[in-house]
Amino acid sequence: MTLLSSAQDLAAHLRPEGATVAVIGFHRDPSRAAHYVPEYLHRRGFRVIPVNPALAGSGEEFFGSPAAAQLADITVPVDIVVVFRRSDKVHGHLDDILSLSPRPRLVWMQQGIRDPQTAAVLTEVGIDVVQDRCIMVDHRSLT
Incomplete structure (x- = not known):
């Protein structure tokens, strides 16, 4: 797999x-990108599962799903x-990402x-990666 950059590759994933x-670092504040970007994806037909240990177990649901404390708590396949x-915090999530079964495609x-x-x-390990790009902006421009 590769680091994705071409419009065709990105569009296929979107x-x-x-x-x-699954959104690591989801935020409950609708004015924050970590909320309105997942909300955008939800409105476009994606199933969105927030991942934030501070919100897990709160009883709150976001986009029809409760927040998970970590990826390993998610019981459905994550794409x-x-x-x-x-x-500097991304590497701390590597084992959690690799624990998903099946593994995400992106x-x-x-x-x-x-x-x-x-x-x-x-x-x-076969997972495509995009870095330093906004999924909402790319989705809007490619679909």
């Missing part, structure tokens, strides 16, 4: 058709993992987020 998106965490690090070492590990 068709909802039942795709489940795309979207990361809203500082670049890990998307939002605009401003890069971790080349984690990306290299993910691509080595």
Whole structure:
């Protein structure tokens, strides 16, 4: 697999058709990108599962799903993992991403987020990676 950059490659991953998106670093504040970007994806037909340990177990639901504390708590297959965490925190989620079974087909690090070492590990095990791009902006321009 590769680090994705071509419009054709990105567009192929951004068709909802039942795709489940787990959002690491989801935020409950609708004015924050970590909320309105997943909300956009939900409105476009993706199933969105928030991942934030501070919200897990709160009883709140976002887009029809309760927040998970970590990816390992999600019991359905995840197609795309979207990361809203500082670049220096991404590597701390690597084992959690790799624990998913089946593994996601794509890990998307939002605009401003890069971790080349984690990306290299993910691509080595067959997971496509996008770094430093906004999934909402790319979805709007490609679909």
